[in-house]
Amino acid sequence: MRKTFSKMSFQVILSFFSKLYRELFIKLNYLFSIQILKFHTLKLTRIDSNLKKYHLLYYLSIIVFYSCSTIEKDTPIKTTLTNNWQFKGVDTLDWKSASVPGNIFTDLLDHKIIEDPFIKNNEEKVQWVSGKNWEYKTTFQLSDKILKKNNIALNFEGLDTYASIYLNDSLLGQTNNAFRKFNFNIKKIAKKENQLRVIFTNTASKEEIAAHKNPYKLPEGERIFTRKAQFQYGWDWGPKLNTSGIWKDIYINAWDDLKFENIFIKQKELNKEKATLSVEITIESATDKNVNLFTKINREVISSNLTLKKGKHTYKVPIEIINPTLWWTHNLGDPYLYHFNFQLIADGKIKDEKSIKKGLRIIKLITEKDTIGESFYFELNGKPVYAKGANYIPQNSFQNKVNDNHYEKLLSDVVNSNMNMLRVWGGGIYENDVFYDLCDEKGILIWQDFMFACAMYPGDIAFLENVKEEAKQQVKRLQNHASIALWCGNNENLEGWKRWGWQANRKEKEKQEIWNDYLIVFDTILPNIVAKFSETDYWESSPKYGRGNPKYEFEGDAHDWWVWHDATPFEHFEEKVPRFMSEFGFQSFPSFETLKYINQSDAIDLKTDGIKSHQKHIRGFQLINEYMTRDYNVPTNDEDYAYVSQLLQAKGIVMGIEAHRRAKPTNMGTLYWQLNDCWPAISWSSIDYFGNWKALQYKTKNAFENVLISSKIENNAVKTFVINDTFENITGTLKLKIIDFYGKEIWSDAKEIEVLGNSSKQYYNFSLNEINKNTTVLVAEFNNEKSYFYFAKPKDLNLPKDEILKSITKTDKGFFITLESTVLQKDLFLFTNDKGHFSDNFFDLLPNERKIIEFETNANSLDNLQFKTLNTIE
Structure with missing residues (x-):
């Protein structure tokens, strides 16, 4: 009894002093309203002289306040509604279990009602799904605690797309945009037992009505009237799988009198000495009220007193950080993130709290007139940064199949491939929060398109208001991310209008109205929203000029599709180098695993109906073969053909990357099309649907190294460049030698050089007059970086044949594979039926050199x- 009494007494005393200190702390805050503090160096940067006498007592109160574990939380209650869902066709099927988040295709697949559209040619068998109306329902309970709250909201993070929402048989509202959140006040109709129904109307029926109302036919098709992922209507790399359903979370949010609506951490001034921030905090309050805001930055605490007004208002809280750590891309420094935690305290209780990870950096798009046109490059923290990367599309036609592990793997692959920028393409989706969080953490810049692609869009008031709200929500959602480098209005809409014949056979009045509608969205609404709700630059359309306009080479960003679409030879990339290449690409077949999956067969057969249905470009097979015939011996069997197609793709794109990088600083970015796939496909991707690296991914990893040795042939002479993307000068010995394919040295030289930071320069030049181009290779080396350069096309190389010696050693993570050969083995490809990843692949194994690969x-x-090598391809 004595021990129990002592314990109870201690709790009573602790509770008493906790309450006392909380009251004291609140009173002190009213007296001691600190506006700017810096705790990174544990120094107070600004204190009113009249308040200095409270300094010690104030900090003592903070210590006591944060050490007391009895402070109450009265934060909003969030209840996710993902369970007990069922679905059915409005006019067919019985009720069946459904997954939320999800979509109608995956629900039908789970119940084996449809065949998997990702295999064989099943895609065409499931088109009926998009033409039907579907209904989802669930029941849920609400606790007395929630029902007693003054405010109860039902929140939909994403409905795809035209939905009518009923709660307890009352129509809450209707939705018309898959990219928007929709919230409904359900305080008056919420009960202990509730039924929620969501009825989806097929997009075609809505689009037909909108098209009929529009005064003229717009390019490209009726998808333009529906605000959802445009690629779901079919693209030249993806299937036509127009989904419907609850594709993001649904949750109840219940609260009483206070809650955060939004927090925007704005940078007013940022340099090595000081970061001056203005935190714009939007708070919704039921009454006028005095509250405390605690801002914890990493381990330090700032307190502010706020006088709230009833309603939804924004309050500015200044913060100063001395000697801030800046955020950099991973290839140039540390992508450092500050951890901000905000707590809203009133009446001695925590009313709401929110955490934000924020990297402090200044990112600018620099477009300035110069002697050849106009620059286009990104400046990070005052330094020009060369952008290296690719275009990104949704990872799956069915977004609910993409989990956090998929994001982690793909973005880790991006970092491991020396990329520092991805362009989120405008025909897909605004990605999930985890995507941007990981890009912040991993130091990857994001060029973010708004979701408009390859079309002209309507300009009626309802559509414009819908777009305006979509843009506002998305920009505010992403406004604190250090990784966001640019907001771009659309993908190729401007190019299409100027060059693709969309204006043909239209009257001048009609053309002017369509163009005015374009300007309202992309020249007014979107840039105004970006300016108001972010600190990020805006670019109207990508590209600025199409390849039919001579200016594409000298101004803005470029999409160069002379290669591929116009069948222009790869050498074009070396002749026409734009200021910033935001799109260029070439197709290849995917991995053997993916080909087998499509056909549902262990044999590699490229002539099946399934393979044909997974090639979405009308001339795709023809173009691959045409280019292969130019540069390679065309294999006679399908397995070798798929392998060589990957080498072909890598050859062309790497030629482009190296040409762009050699032209630095005239050119300051190269983003190829495309990084990934949304389904198993023959496409432009460098990583296939199952996450396997194609030859392109391995070879761009080398081509994107910070320090690159790159050679080219001009006037029968070889010119060797060294490119340095770091900001430091590098000195060392540039070593060059020419060897034959048996390892015999034909010629060599070396010279001491200094490579300036952030530069590209030619350092060597020699004639090819005395060189046998078909039997030799140039090996260049600088500070442990190597490059191999061939003087002839692959099909003209006289490659010898010999055995590859291998030894395999087991490790904790897999295996080490040691390889050797007495002759050069060109483009050595390792493959196995076991799932895994090779540290290097599709590489050249030099004669009598040992190479160790980790699997x-x-x-x-x-x-x-x-193994496969070009040496053995007939």
Whole structure:
């Protein structure tokens, strides 16, 4: 009894002093309203002289306040509604279980009502799904605690797309945009037991009505009337799978009198000495009220007193950080993030709290007139940064199949491939929060398109208001992300209008009205929203000029599709180098795993109906073969053909990347099309649907190194450049040698050089007059960086044949594979049936040199490891 009494007494005393200190703390805050503090160096940067006498007592109160674990939380209650869902066709099927978040295709697949559209040619068999109306329902309970709250909101993070929402048989409202959140006040109709129904109307029926009302036919098709992922209507790399359903979370949010609506951490001034921030905090309050705001930055605390007004208002809280740590891309420094935690305290209780990770950096798009046109490059923290990366599309036609592990793997692949920028393409989706969080953490810049692609869009008031709200929500959602480098209005809409024949056979009045509607969205609404709700630059349309306009080479960003679409040879990339290449690409077949999956067969067969249905470009197979015939010996069997197609793709794109980088600083960015796939496909991707690296991904990893040795042939002479993307000068020995394919040295030289930071320069030049181009290779080396340069096309190389010696050693993560050969083995490709990742692949194995490859896998053996090289392709 004595121990129990002592424990109870201690709790009573602790509770008493906690309450006392809380009251004291609140009173002190009213007296001691600190506006700017810096705790990074544990120094107070500004204190009113009249308040200095409270300094010690104030900090003592903070320590006591944060050490007391009894402070109450009265924060909003969030209840996610993802369970007990069912679905059915409005006029067919019985009720069946559904997954939320999800979509109608995956629900039908789960119940084996449809065949998997990702295999064989099943895509055409499921088109009926998009033409039907579907209904989803669930029941849920609300606790007395929630029902007693003054405010109860039902929040939909994403409905795809035209939905009518009923709660307890009352119509809450209707939705018309898959990219918007929709919130409904349900305080008056919420009960302990509730039924929620969501009825989806097919897009075609809505689009037909909108098209009929529009005064003229717009390019490209009726998808333009529906605000959802445009690629779902079919693209030249993806299927036509127009989804419907609850594709993001649904939740109840219940609260009483106070809550955060939004927090925007704005940078007023940023340099090495000081970061001056203005935190714009939007708070919704039921009454006029005095509150405390605690801002914890990493481990330090700032307190502010706010006088709230009833309603929704924005309050500015200044913060100063001395000697801030700046955020950099991973290839140039540390992507450092400050951890901000905000607590809203009133009546001695925490009313709401929010955490934000924020990187402090200044990112600008620099477009300035110069002697050849106009620059286009990104400046990070005052330094020009060369952008290296790719265009990104949704990772799956069915977004609910993409989980956090997929994001982690793909974005880790981006970092491991030396990329520092991705362009989120405008025909897909605004990505999930985890995507941008990981880009912040990993130091990857994001060029973010608004979701408009390859079309002209309507300009009626309802559509414009819908777009305006969509843009406002998305920009505010992403406004604190350090990774966001640019907001771009659309993908190729301007190019299409100027060059693709969309103006043909239209009267001048009609053309002017369509163009005015374009300007309202992309020259007024979107840039105004970006300016108001972010600190990010805006670019109207990508590209600025199409390849039919001579200015595309000298101003803005470029999409260069002379290669591929116009069948222009790869050498074009070396002749026409724009200021910033935001799109260029070439197709290849995917991995053997993916080809087998499409056909549902262990054999590699490229002539099946399934393979044909997974090639969405009308001339795709023809163009691959045409280019292959130019540069390679065309294989006679399908397995070798798929392998060489990947080498072909990599050859062309790497030629472009190196040409762009050699032209630095005239050119300051190269983003190829495309990084990934949304389904198993023959496409422009460098990483296929199952996450396998194609030859392009391995070879761009080398081409994107910060320090690159790159050579080209001009007037029968070889010119060798060294490119340095770091900001430091680098000195060392540039070593060059020419060897034959048996390892015999034909010629060599070396010279001491200094490579300036952030530069590209030619450092060597020699004639090819005395060189046998078909039997030799140039090996260049600088500070442990190597490059191999061939003087002839692959099909003209006289490659010898010999055995590849291998030894395999088991490791904790997989296997080490040691390889040797007495002759040069060109484009050595390792493959196995076991799932895993090779540290290097599609590489050249020099004569009599040993190379060790790591294969990360869960497999216990590698008995089925196989090789392919160009040496053995007939």
